[in-house]
Amino acid sequence: MAQPRVIVIGAGPAGVRCAETLVAAGLRPTVIDENRRDGGQIYRRQPDNFTRPYAKLYGTEAERARALHESFDALRGQVDYLPETLAWNIFGGELHVAHNQRTRSLPYDALVICSGATDRLMPVKGWHYAGTYSLGASQIALKAQACAIGRRIVFMGTGPLLYLVASQYVKAGANVAAVLDTSPLMRRVAALPKLLARPRLLRNGFALMAGLKRAGVSVLTGITPVEIEGSPDTGVHGVVVKDAQGRTRKLECDAVAMGYHLRPETQLADLARCAFRFDHETRQWLPEVSEDGRTSVAGVYLAGDGMRVLGADAAEIGGKLAAMAVLKDAGLAVQDDALRQLRAEQARMERFRQGLAQAFPWPAQQAAQLPDDAIVCRCEAITAGELRRVVCEMGARETNRAKAFSRVGMGRCQGRYCGHAGAEVIAAAAGVPVEEVGRLRGQAPVKPLPIAIHKETV
Amino acid sequence: MSQRFVRLGETDRKPVRITIDGRPAGALEGDTLLVAVLNNADRLRESEFGDGKRAGFCLMGACQDCWVWTADGGRLRACTTTVEEGMHIVTTQPEATWPNLA
Numbered sequence: 001m002a003q004p005r006v007i008v009i010g011a012g013p014a015g016v017r018c019a020e021t022l023v024a025a026g027l028r029p030t031v032i033d034e035n036r037r038d039g040g041q042i043y044r045r046q047p048d049n050f051t052r053p054y055a056k057l058y059g060t061e062a063e064r065a066r067a068l069h070e071s072f073d074a075l076r077g078q079v080d081y082l083p084e085t086l087a088w089n090i091f092g093g094e095l096h097v098a099h100n101q102r103t104r105s106l107p108y109d110a111l112v113i114c115s116g117a118t119d120r121l122m123p124v125k126g127w128h129y130a131g132t133y134s135l136g137a138s139q140i141a142l143k144a145q146a147c148a149i150g151r152r153i154v155f156m157g158t159g160p161l162l163y164l165v166a167s168q169y170v171k172a173g174a175n176v177a178a179v180l181d182t183s184p185l186m187r188r189v190a191a192l193p194k195l196l197a198r199p200r201l202l203r204n205g206f207a208l209m210a211g212l213k214r215a216g217v218s219v220l221t222g223i224t225p226v227e228i229e230g231s232p233d234t235g236v237h238g239v240v241v242k243d244a245q246g247r248t249r250k251l252e253c254d255a256v257a258m259g260y261h262l263r264p265e266t267q268l269a270d271l272a273r274c275a276f277r278f279d280h281e282t283r284q285w286l287p288e289v290s291e292d293g294r295t296s297v298a299g300v301y302l303a304g305d306g307m308r309v310l311g312a313d314a315a316e317i318g319g320k321l322a323a324m325a326v327l328k329d330a331g332l333a334v335q336d337d338a339l340r341q342l343r344a345e346q347a348r349m350e351r352f353r354q355g356l357a358q359a360f361p362w363p364a365q366q367a368a369q370l371p372d373d374a375i376v377c378r379c380e381a382i383t384a385g386e387l388r389r390v391v392c393e394m395g396a397r398e399t400n401r402a403k404a405f406s407r408v409g410m411g412r413c414q415g416r417y418c419g420h421a422g423a424e425v426i427a428a429a430a431g432v433p434v435e436e437v438g439r440l441r442g443q444a445p446v447k448p449l450p451i452a453i454h455k456e457t458v
Numbered sequence: 459m460s461q462r463f464v465r466l467g468e469t470d471r472k473p474v475r476i477t478i479d480g481r482p483a484g485a486l487e488g489d490t491l492l493v494a495v496l497n498n499a500d501r502l503r504e505s506e507f508g509d510g511k512r513a514g515f516c517l518m519g520a521c522q523d524c525w526v527w528t529a530d531g532g533r534l535r536a537c538t539t540t541v542e543e544g545m546h547i548v549t550t551q552p553e554a555t556w557p558n559l560a
Contacts, residue, residue: 034519041518047488047540050468118520130501130513131462137517145493146468172466232510235462235500254462265520378515378523381507412522417515448522 003027004330007095007106009087009268010114012040013312014304016072017319018112023078025327030080030106032087032097038072040116041136042312044144045069057143059168060204064312087115089444090272098449104456110299110326113269114319115306117262121417122157122366125374126228127258128381131236134417135259139165148174150255154239156180156225158360159261163208166257170215177253179212180241182260182363184222194355197348220244225366228256260362262309263420269307270442272300278435281357283364284420285439291343293322294329301325314349317342364434367424376425377418379411384425391429399437402426412448415440462513463496476545477529485541492517492524492536495547502526502536503549527551 006022008015011033022029037045043065046057058065082099089096094105119134126132133141133149135157141147148169154177155166166179188195195202212219222244229250230236238252261282269287270276275296276285286308293301303322304315321342324334370376372385390396390405399422402408408422409415415422419440427434471486478498485494492514495502501511502524514524517537524536529546 046468049471049488051470052467118516118518128505128509128512130511133514134516134521137515140517141463141493142466145490146466147493147497148464148466150462151464174464174466235511235513375509378521381505381509413516413520416520447519 004109004326005107006030006110006112006326007032007108008112008114009095010040010116010304010306011035011038011072011081011083012042012114012116012304012315013068014114014116014306014315014319014322015040015112016068016075017316018114018303018323019075019079019319020071021320021323022326023075025323025332027327028078028080030082032085032095033081033083034086036084038081038083039065039069041140043068044140046144046146050146052146061312068316086445086447086449087268088446088449090268091444096444098445098453101450101453102456103449103453108299110301110330111272112293112301112303112319112322112326113272113306114302114304114315114322115265115268117264117305117309118416119259120261120263120362120420121258122225122260122363122421123370123374123376123384123418124156124225124228124258124366125371126230126236127256128375128378129228129230129232129236130234131230131254132228132256132258135161135165135257136262138255138257139168142168142172142174146172148172148255149257150236150253151175152177152253153255153257154178154180154251154253155257156223156239156241157259158183158363159259160205160356160360161259161261163205163212166217167208167211170212170217176212176215176217177251178218178220180223180225180239181219181221181360182223182225182366183360184244187361188359191355191359194351194358197351197355201352220249223249261356261360262305263416264306264309265416266306267414267442267446269295269300269302271444271446272297274300274302276439280435281354283362283424283434290325291321291346292325292339293318294325299329308353310346310349310353314346314353317346317349321346362420364424367421368428370421370425376422377408377411379413379418380407382406382408387422387425388429391426397426397430397432397437399423399426399440402437403440409440414443414446460500461497462500463493465497474541474543476541476543476547478547479549487541489541490537491526491534491539491541491545491547494541495526495536495549499549501549503551506551525551
C-alpha cells in the first residue's frame with residue numbers, strides 16, 4: 001500500500017512534534033511554514049548573525065526551545081520542508097500554497113493544521129495611533145530583533161503573556177512605565193486550584209510579578225482602559241485608565257503593547273469545512289475536535305494553539321497526538337501506552353488552561369462601553385458607532401451581515417484583530433447573547449496574495 | 459522625524475544603507491524592513507482611510523498594517539521582509555486615499 005500523503009501546516013511546537021512522530025513511523029510528511037525558519041512564534045529563531053544565547057532569548061524555556069530546534073534540524077532530510085510558504089486555501093481535497101509569487105496545489109490524504117495563534121484584542125479609543133502594538137508584536141521586536149517598541153512602554157490587557165513580556169523588556173533594559181491588567185487579582189486567587197495543575201508555570205508566574213515589583217514597575221490589576229492618547233501625526237502620547245477604585249490614572253508613554261491572551265488561527269479549519277462550537281468560557285467559536293485533534297472532516301486534524309490556546313508545552317503534546325491519530329486512521333501501528341500517557345498529560349494542560357481563562361477573563365463588557373467614536377476596525381478606520389448603526393438602523397444582527405454593511409472585519413487583517421470585539425459590539429447593540437450573532441466566515445485567501453501570482457501546474 | 463524603536467542589543471552587525479523617502483538612512487544586516495525604518499523614523503505608512511500615520515501592529519504578518527512601497531512602485535510587507543543594501547523605501551502609497559468622511 002502506498003504511504004499516505006501527509007501535510008503538516010506550521011513548524012512551531014505542534015508542527016515539529018507532529019512531523020517528528022510521523023517520520024518515526026516511517027512517513028515523509030510535507031511541512032509548510034509561513035516563516036523563514038522553524039520554531040513558530042514562541043520559539044522563533046533570531047537571524048543567523050545575531051549572537052544572544054538561548055538562555056537570554058527564551059529564559060526559563062531555553063531548553064525546550066533548543067530541544068525543538070534541534071529536533072527539527074535532525075528532521076530536515078526526512079521531511080519536505082517548505083519555508084516562506086503561505087497555505088492560503090483548502091479546496092477540492094487539495095491545499096493551495098503560495099511561495100515567491102507562485103501558487104500551486106498539493107493533494108493530501110491527511111492534513112494536520114498547526115496554525116498557531118495571534119493576539120486577542122479588545123479595542124480602546126486611540127488604539128489606531130502609531131506606537132500601539134499587539135503584545136505578541138512587542139515580544140517579537142525584542143526576541144527576533146533586539147528592539148524595544150518605544151522609549152517608554154505601557155503594557156495593557158490581560159493574561160500571562162502580559163507579565164512575561166513586560167519582564168523580558170525590563171530584563172533587556174527597556175523602560176517599562178506600567179503593567180495594566182484588566183483582570184482583578186481576586187480572580188487569580190479563585191483560579192489557584194486549577195492553576196496548580198502546572199506548579200512550575202504557576203511559580204514562574206509569581207516570580208514574574210515579584211520581579212516587576214522589585215524593578216519598581218507599577219502593576220495595576222482590575223483596571224478599565226479609557227483611552228490611548230495621541231495624535232494622528234506623531235502617534236501615542238499616553239494611556240488613560242480607571243483603576244480598581246474607579247480613579248482616573250494617566251500615564252505618559254510613547255508605546256503601548258496590548259493583548260488579551262490569544263486567539264487561535266482557525267481560518268484554514270473553516271475553509272476545510274470543519275464544524276465549530278461556541279466556547280462559553282472564553283466567548284469565542286472554536287473548531288470541534290476529539291481529544292487527539294480529529295475534526296468533523298475526515299482526514300483533517302488540528303493541533304496546538306491553532307485548535308485551542310493551551311500554550312507551547314501542550315502544543316508539543318497535541319502535535320504528537322494528532323500524528324498518532326493520522327497513523328491510526330491510516331491503519332498504521334501506534335503505541336497505546338504512549339498515547340494514554342500523552343492524553344493524561346494533555347488533560348493536565350487543559351485544567352491549567354481553564355484556570356487561566358478564569359484568572360484572566362476576556363473583558364467583553366468593554367466592547368459594549370466603547371465610545372461611538374472609538375475605532376473598532378483598524379484596517380479601515382471604522383468606528384463602534386458605525387457598527388452600532390448598521391445593527392440598530394439596518395437590522396444587521398448577524399456578524400457577516402454587519403460586516404457586509406459596515407466593513408468591520410472586511411479589511412486586510414480579515415477580522416483577526418476586530419472580529420471578537422466586533423461580535424461583542426453587535427451583540428450588545430442588538431441585546432442578544434454573543435453566540436447568537438455568529439462568527440465571521442473564513443475567506444480564501446486567508447492572507448493577501450500578490451495580484452501578479454502565477455499558477456504552477458505540475 | 460525621530461525614531462520609534464530603541465535598539466537594546468545586537469548592534470555589532472554589519473551596517474546597511476537604505477533610502478527612506480529620498481533621505482539616506484542606516485540599518486543593520488538582519489533587520490526586518492520594519493525595524494530598519496522604525497529605527498530611523500516614527501512611522502511606516504499612512505492609513506488609506508485618513509486617520510493618520512501607522513507604524514505596524516502585529517509584526518507577524520497577520521495585520522497587514524506595515525505595507526511600504528519601493529521607489530519603483532512595488533509593495534512590501536515590512537515585518538516579514540529582510541532589509542537589503544540600497545533599498546529605496548517610500549512611506550506614502552502611490553495610490554489614492556479614501557478619507558473616511560463619516
